[in-house]
Amino acid sequence: MIFKDAIGIIAQLTAPLRRFGASSLSRMLVLAVGLSAMTAYTVPTLPNAAAVWLGACLWCCLGYFAVDSALRARTAARAGHARDHFLSLSFLVDVVSVIAVPIAFLYGATAPNAWLFATFWILKLAQNSPGFAQLGRVFVLEAKPLASVLALFVMVLFLSSAAMFVIERAVQPRAFSSMPQALWWAVVTLTTTGYGDKVPITELGHLVGGVVMIFGIVSFGLSTGILATGFAAETRRRNFIQTWDLVSKVPFFQSLEPSSITEITHMLRRLEVPERVAIIRRGKVGDCMYFIAAGEVQVDIKPTPVRLGAGAFFGELALLGDSVRSANVTTTLPSTLLILDLADFRTLTANHPDLKRAIDAEAQRRVTENQQMRERQRLGDAASA
Amino acid sequence: MIFKDAIGIIAQLTAPLRRFGASSLSRMLVLAVGLSAMTAYTVPTLPNAAAVWLGACLWCCLGYFAVDSALRARTAARAGHARDHFLSLSFLVDVVSVIAVPIAFLYGATAPNAWLFATFWILKLAQNSPGFAQLGRVFVLEAKPLASVLALFVMVLFLSSAAMFVIERAVQPRAFSSMPQALWWAVVTLTTTGYGDKVPITELGHLVGGVVMIFGIVSFGLSTGILATGFAAETRRRNFIQTWDLVSKVPFFQSLEPSSITEITHMLRRLEVPERVAIIRRGKVGDCMYFIAAGEVQVDIKPTPVRLGAGAFFGELALLGDSVRSANVTTTLPSTLLILDLADFRTLTANHPDLKRAIDAEAQRRVTENQQMRERQRLGDAASA
Amino acid sequence: MIFKDAIGIIAQLTAPLRRFGASSLSRMLVLAVGLSAMTAYTVPTLPNAAAVWLGACLWCCLGYFAVDSALRARTAARAGHARDHFLSLSFLVDVVSVIAVPIAFLYGATAPNAWLFATFWILKLAQNSPGFAQLGRVFVLEAKPLASVLALFVMVLFLSSAAMFVIERAVQPRAFSSMPQALWWAVVTLTTTGYGDKVPITELGHLVGGVVMIFGIVSFGLSTGILATGFAAETRRRNFIQTWDLVSKVPFFQSLEPSSITEITHMLRRLEVPERVAIIRRGKVGDCMYFIAAGEVQVDIKPTPVRLGAGAFFGELALLGDSVRSANVTTTLPSTLLILDLADFRTLTANHPDLKRAIDAEAQRRVTENQQMRERQRLGDAASA
Amino acid sequence: MIFKDAIGIIAQLTAPLRRFGASSLSRMLVLAVGLSAMTAYTVPTLPNAAAVWLGACLWCCLGYFAVDSALRARTAARAGHARDHFLSLSFLVDVVSVIAVPIAFLYGATAPNAWLFATFWILKLAQNSPGFAQLGRVFVLEAKPLASVLALFVMVLFLSSAAMFVIERAVQPRAFSSMPQALWWAVVTLTTTGYGDKVPITELGHLVGGVVMIFGIVSFGLSTGILATGFAAETRRRNFIQTWDLVSKVPFFQSLEPSSITEITHMLRRLEVPERVAIIRRGKVGDCMYFIAAGEVQVDIKPTPVRLGAGAFFGELALLGDSVRSANVTTTLPSTLLILDLADFRTLTANHPDLKRAIDAEAQRRVTENQQMRERQRLGDAASA
Numbered sequence A, B, C, D: 001m002i003f004k005d006a007i008g009i010i011a012q013l014t015a016p017l018r019r020f021g022a023s024s025l026s027r028m029l030v031l032a033v034g035l036s037a038m039t040a041y042t043v044p045t046l047p048n049a050a051a052v053w054l055g056a057c058l059w060c061c062l063g064y065f066a067v068d069s070a071l072r073a074r075t076a077a078r079a080g081h082a083r084d085h086f087l088s089l090s091f092l093v094d095v096v097s098v099i100a101v102p103i104a105f106l107y108g109a110t111a112p113n114a115w116l117f118a119t120f121w122i123l124k125l126a127q128n129s130p131g132f133a134q135l136g137r138v139f140v141l142e143a144k145p146l147a148s149v150l151a152l153f154v155m156v157l158f159l160s161s162a163a164m165f166v167i168e169r170a171v172q173p174r175a176f177s178s179m180p181q182a183l184w185w186a187v188v189t190l191t192t193t194g195y196g197d198k199v200p201i202t203e204l205g206h207l208v209g210g211v212v213m214i215f216g217i218v219s220f221g222l223s224t225g226i227l228a229t230g231f232a233a234e235t236r237r238r239n240f241i242q243t244w245d246l247v248s249k250v251p252f253f254q255s256l257e258p259s260s261i262t263e264i265t266h267m268l269r270r271l272e273v274p275e276r277v278a279i280i281r282r283g284k285v286g287d288c289m290y291f292i293a294a295g296e297v298q299v300d301i302k303p304t305p306v307r308l309g310a311g312a313f314f315g316e317l318a319l320l321g322d323s324v325r326s327a328n329v330t331t332t333l334p335s336t337l338l339i340l341d342l343a344d345f346r347t348l349t350a351n352h353p354d355l356k357r358a359i360d361a362e363a364q365r366r367v368t369e370n371q372q373m374r375e376r377q378r379l380g381d382a383a384s385a
Helices: A002-013 A015-021 A024-041 A048-078 A082-087 A089-106 A111-126 A130-141 A143-168 A179-190 A203-249 A258-267 A342-351 A353-384 B002-013 B015-021 B024-041 B048-078 B082-087 B089-106 B111-126 B130-141 B143-168 B179-190 B203-247 B258-267 B342-351 B353-384 C002-013 C015-021 C024-041 C048-078 C082-087 C089-106 C111-126 C130-141 C143-168 C179-190 C203-247 C258-267 C342-351 C353-384 D002-013 D015-021 D024-041 D048-078 D082-086 D089-106 D111-126 D130-141 D143-168 D179-190 D203-249 D258-267 D342-351 D353-384
Strands: A269-273 A278-280 A288-294 A296-299 A306-309 A329-331 A335-341 B269-273 B278-280 B288-294 B296-299 B306-309 B329-331 B335-341 C269-273 C278-280 C288-294 C297-299 C306-308 C329-331 C335-341 D269-273 D278-280 D288-294 D296-299 D306-309 D329-331 D335-341
Touching (some): A024 C179, A048 A082, A048 A111, A111 C143, A130 C203, A143 A203, A143 B111, A143 B130, A179 A203, A179 C203, A203 A335, A203 B342, A203 C203, B024 B048, B143 B179, B143 D111, B179 B203, B179 D024, B203 B269, B203 D130, B203 D342, C111 D143, C130 C143, C130 C203, C130 D203, C179 C203, C203 C258, C203 C269, C203 C288, C203 C335, C335 C342, C342 C353, D024 D111, D048 D089, D048 D111, D179 D203, D203 D335, D342 D353
Antiparallel strands (some): B278 B329, B296 B306, B296 B329, C297 C329, D296 D306, D296 D329
16 A cells, blocks of 8 residues: 555656656666666776766666556556556566566675676567567468478588588597587588687588588578568558558548558558657658548648648648649647558559549649638738738 | 287387377477487586486487387378388488487497487478478579579689689688688688688788678578579468368358459468367457368357357458457367458458458348347346246 | 859869769769778888878879869859758768868878878768668668567677676686677677677587577568568659659650559669660660650661650560561660560550550551661662662 | 681591580589599699699590580581670680680699689689579669669778777777778678677777677668569569560460460469470379470370370369379470469469360360270270280
8 A cells, every 4th residue: 555655656746757757768768778887887897986876877777667667557557457467478577677686686696796687677678569569470470481491400400510520520629529519510600600619620521511601591591581571471461450440530532442442551651740740841852642540730831821630631732743842741749640652642543533633622722722811811911001 | 020010019008108109299309309318428528327318318219219110101001102101201211210320339339429320310300391392392493593693602602712812822821722721711701601710811812802702792682582582482372272272162252253262362371270279369459350161169159159160250240340359269179260361351342342241241140149149048047037 | 252263263174174073983983092092091011102192192082072062062052052052961971071181180180090081081972872862761661670670689689698698707707707798799699790709618608609690590581571571662662753754754655544654654664874875786685665755866777877856765676576676776865765674565565455556556667667768769879870 | 727627527526425515514514523623733732643633634624625615616607606606705705714724834834823724614604594694684673772782881891990990909909900901800790701800809899890790781681682672573574575475376375365465474484394304293293284385295194195296285184173193294305384383273264264164175175085095995905805
């Protein structure tokens, strides 16, 4: 109970700080500082004064992570996800990050050794990262061919190290004294790392070594080819899923047939933008148009800026006529935009003339409205003059 | 005859063990244990006691492989494939694995040397592995461009090593004493392994070495590009062949035209699942639906779980409306499922409205049935109360 | 004012030289000479006479860059882009290239040290290079997955170096004396560079090292796969944009529907050719035809060469019948050509029979005209004989 | 004249040998022997007897190449290509291969030094190799992005080596004594070769080195991505061109519309087969069918084998029903086959029902004919019995 109250008080006191403090940016910053301090702390020639400061810095980072983890647990508990959160990998990382170092101190480790456990903080990089899920899916999709390449790798590893052991042990009894030593040579060579701590010196050893190196290139090539194929498929799939729901929310596309919507979904790219970010700068060359799936942007047209909300589009003028942007556009709210590239715009309007007509009409309406507004202002200015 | 009987008796005695013992999992386990023991056995500083235990362990592994090979041969013989089996590469691997070590002992090799022949056990990784066939096809398909890259590689190898031999032999008469030595330098450099046992020290040698390294990157890039292109083509082809026959067995697709079936075949992914595996967990976000090509699954709906057999589909509700799974689904038999991703589901139903109608109708029917069942149960409960 | 006049005078005096001098070719040449001289200047064993010559050469290069930068600034100012130019990165590179070395001399640096700042000249490679923008776009497009791979890389880096520090520091207290040393080992190993200055020697260290190396291959593969996917998408997009405007200027394509123009745009490749360059050589095998988007070419037909201007096409005869080129074609002006490959030509004319008819008709007209001209000449020759 | 006669006489005398001797296989064999002998000849510890034998062997190889080159020149002259041949790169390689070593002897080089010039023989690998042209086209197509990556590489090379020179020269005055030394370090590191002859030892040097290595991976990735993209495009284009002419020669496809022919061309793969090669083996699983573009095959059906010539197809039975091949098929002449994979066969017949009907009808006709023939033979056997 006291613990819960304490967190509550801290939460209130740090309210102004929290917006920054709880952001992932500041978490990354603390992570960078903490890991640098931990790294520096292991240097044996460190002067005492520096060690004191680094220790203080490390305790601050640990404190930050403790509070941060507690706050996140509270947030999850309030949202009713307490059980899910406590069973998640993310919570395990939080716990290990906070308790590993104190436990090491409790067991009597010296300070530099205890702080070595701060290395676990690096695992926070993997928390809440959608990119890891995507990479993971690529490995799952391509598990079978990757396993085959690994099997091939292991076969070459064993056969070549046995061969090298037999060939070289007579002339280099120290370097190739046993199979584990020969396996070390083989893995260093097959991955083309090549430390040079063990090098064949007989002619036959050179021959076997050369073949192993060339196979190293091939295994590089195979695994890269597999990962590239899987990644391309996964990217295409993920873009579609991310975009699909947004597309159906843009009224402009609702008049289209389902098959056309599918086609468009493959062309659009999603972009998340915070507020007060310039999307388009006047005078730059434009090669895409934007649809607003959520949020709001402001178009800085003279005399009165115009605000466009969800469902609207902008930037189409640069694609229809001259390619130079005619006005600045800035987000006023955190927004989700859908980007349509020039190349896809051409393809789309070529296949769907009605879409082109609609965009043209809207663009025409805007230009006219803009001119009328200026005209009216000019008249107003003249009248008031 | 005695030999055949002995196998028969062993087969009967080990019947309960066999289901596990003959599985590829246990074979891999024995392989790992055997190769580790063999590797440890070559360490010269090994205490005598450990050597005895490792030797025993190795004999056990050899015995396992002998029995396993014999059983497989008997199975093949019973199925009438005796001739094919005895001529196959797989049988050769079996024989070599079993007899190589005893023969080495017969010829008077010391124990560590004799057990070195256990390295051949690693070849068992290649037995019955469909992945190797796939990789092999990629090499066959891309044989010509790969041969060109290899020819380019060999040309650069010879020209650069001759140049380096001429350039460096005056200042490093030991390291670059002959063309074989220079060739070794060239292959170590071209593959970007870079042991550092032979390094050019003249300015001209540095220049030639730099060019060779950059060419090494290019040859990496070329071979990877070729393998990636070939692998993508082969993956697409293999998926199609694996899926085609299954698709034609799902009644749901039989009403479609041949060209649509081809299209669907390119979209579906095959998944082999053992029995009692959870396919869908309630509450998770769903991004695909499943067609049952073979086997059976159980959908845990209250009050009575429903079983779906070959030809049925499930998981479509998460794609039609809310994306959260509403029930657990578990296999009751080893099953072959066809997975349709959300992205492809959208494309498919957009192009084939009748397919969408059929899925909608079936989904609607299930929801209604489910409600009626609950209603009836509620009434039943009320009546019995 | 005096400065401006001086530039003006220099500009007039060097007028004949400028056409060559201001070209990017000569800039690259001066760059190569300057950087080579700077590199040679740092060699400690350099004889005095050579140092004097190299110094003179370096001052000349600096002078060239100064004049070149001034001229470019003047050109920009005249075109009214003064403000844009002075705020551009390109101008910053110009300024740094010119003033870095003199400032170093002012602050009392020795000659070899001062000239080290000439290394900044290499940044001129990035000026006005459209290729860099393309590579930059690939990184922007694929920022998220690349960041994930980098995060994975950093995680493995820290975890493996902490592990290696703990494992190896007891037996190699010098090599693995601190975490920074272990991190250096990890980055050298993860990138498969493998200097060999720090090498694990314990069995456990070998195991961790092997895993790190294999993960190095995987991180190579992932980043390559991501970059390859992004590059393929970006290439397709850029080609389309570059070609689209040109296609709409070729009258031949204007009769086509918008959707067909989109299709053709994807097939065409742009080629910029200076004047007096041979596009087609008689007797070579032809596998593409050309459309002239801008410029002019001369077809060397007997007796009178024919000139073709923007909008015309040539090289189609080799695709229609015999594949051998029947005449030389050379540009007479700097030209922009659109190349249509044989494969795409077949696809295009198969899908658009009217296009094929138009090309056939034009080709037929040319052949006939050609024959008539020869006939007339023959008659003229006969009459004059 | 005498020279010409001499070649004529040699040509006649060696007539039986020539068919083998002039084949590219035997040329490759002589090349391998010659280069091995040359390599061995440079070993300083070679016994005298071996040197004599190797010298003899090398003279034989040189003689072979001289005769081979002269024969090729004569062939070209007879075919009227004399001028083209004498100006070709291939002829230059022939001449250099033959005269380099004798000239070196003339100028008084020792035997091992003179034979070093035999390294030029390796250039024969590039003669008449269509694969090199394909790789070359990839480089031409992707010249711009590759140049950008190279520019980036050179920029990082210079900037990092200047930085490393400044950082490390104080503590390692020998290893980083000048910019050329630092550049050597940079190229060894950027290509991830990592000899380890020059290694940064300061903290700052480690940091710069780490960044350079990571950039090395990126430059690997970029160049591989570019080459992979270019290679995929080039492969697709080349396959189409090679296949197109053959497709139009198969009567079976002539009834199709041009757009369908284009589609089929993209599906077919070309295969050149010498005579007496087994294409299909009875009992194997079949996943493709074959069209004969040129040549002849024999289908071993009982009782009378059937011969199929250009325009016919075979192997379709395995795709229509059971997937096991029912007869051996062997080429009787050097043949050009077009392979249609199962996946593409399905797609094709789905989109072109008439094609499927035609194949079905032909397959049915063959089965019937086959049965009738057997029936007749059975009756004949019965009558003669």
